[in-house]
Amino acid sequence: MIDLYSQTQMQPSLIAGNEPYPLDLSIVLPIYNERETIRPLYERLCAVVDGQGWNAEFIFVDDGSTDDTLKVLLELHERDPRVIVVAQRRNFGVGQALNVGLHLARGAMIVTMDTDLQVVPEDITLLLDKLNKGYDLVCSWKRDRRDPLVKRLQSRLGNLYVGMLTGVKLHDINSLFKAFRPETIEHFYFHGEMYRYMALMAHFAGFRVDEVPVVHHPRQHGRSRFGAGRIVRGFIDALTIVFIYRYGRRPMHVFGVTGLMMLAIGFLINLTLSLEWLAGVRPIGDRPALILGVLLMLMGGQFFTLGLLAEMIISLVQRGDIAVKNIYRNTARIYRRAPLSDKA
Missing domain, CATH: 3.90.550.10 (Spore Coat Polysaccharide Biosynthesis Protein SpsA; Chain A)
Structure with a gap:
């Protein structure tokens, strides 16, 4: 029985020429x-x-x-x-x-x-x-x-x-x-x-x-x-x-883009509701769209932050500050x- 990570002496392969395969x-x-x-x-x-x-x-x-x-x-x-x-x-x-x-x-x-x-x-x-x-x-x-x-x-x-x-x-x-x-x-x-x-x-x-x-x-x-x-x-x-x-290797392209889209949609919904309220069209406190807009902005911010954290982890792994162990x-x-x- 041998250890999984023991090393053996490499000899040239018959198929691979001078490549290091025994x-x-x-x-x-x-x-x-x-x-x-x-x-x-x-x-x-x-x-x-x-x-x-x-x-x-x-x-x-x-x-x-x-x-x-x-x-x-x-x-x-x-x-x-x-x-x-x-x-x-x-x-x-x-x-x-x-x-x-x-x-x-x-x-x-x-x-x-x-x-x-x-x-x-x-x-x-x-x-x-x-x-x-x-x-x-x-x-x-x-x-x-x-x-x-x-x-x-x-x-x-x-x-x-x-x-x-x-x-x-x-x-x-x-x-x-x-x-x-x-x-x-x-x-x-x-x-x-x-x-x-x-x-x-x-x-x-x-x-x-x-x-x-x-x-x-x-x-x-x-x-x-x-x-x-x-x-x-x-x-x-x-x-x-x-x-x-x-x-x-570029998680921000997924989480960041998704987060920004959700932020933008939520902001537009809340902006529209706010303008209608300021114009006296109707109150916004009882409108379900307000809850949707707020949730989209909150989730968008979370997705964007998640993307930043993922980019930081990828950067640390690539620099060798975090060792990926078997x-x-x-x-x-x-x-x-x-x-x-x-x-x-």
Whole structure:
């Protein structure tokens, strides 16, 4: 077991030339209660990696499984030094699992994928081939989905909504099966369930994003954790990402403009009422518009002040006066053997 923040000696990668990555490929696999699929998944991963001659590692992040998932993973870890096992102390969610797994990744290219074998390791080559054509992140697109009709409709509507909101036109933006370059990781924001929008984060950071179709297989074991609540959370998360990446460094453009508009509308309402009162048209004490005008001015002032405070915080963070710390420290046990050596 090693410390999450320990450093390892870096060696040149076979794929990336002189870039400081000791391995060709890192495959990060969040897993929860999937003991039946672990061994066949591992065997297929090995077949793909060995067939391509890649120097790779398999980072399994057990997200607090309640079955024998961790036991099976540790058996594979003892047999194969390429298998790295991360045991979350409890079920923190896929976002936290990815956060830890990507922190450990040492490959010149990184793949994330589910462990239910609905997408298969054999399609990793499709993603990497596309990545090598000058892209920074490649999503998988399950063209012929083997899911219930309701789930397919929900996914299609969600992708349409995200495309209209952000301009990123992808068929399956929520798919975890992705390939990307390590440079993109620092731009990912995995709070809550925002890991589903890695493609959006990369796009807003200026990276090139594309997709490739892959074969989708029916689930053989376990059960899907897709539910109606995920739709609502996805709607909110997409809005949050748009706000963070478009206005995260200039919050005054949102709060300040909104506050000024509310102040202006409230002031005009109260000015109109005051002029009517001074002209003797009618009293203003019993008019609901007066309350509306006052509320708008108060809320406008609050929004404007909130924008100023947000700008001050952003300024302090950029200057380094406030340190943004990793809140996930010491939330997992990590099993990794001696660093892998490059292939001869």
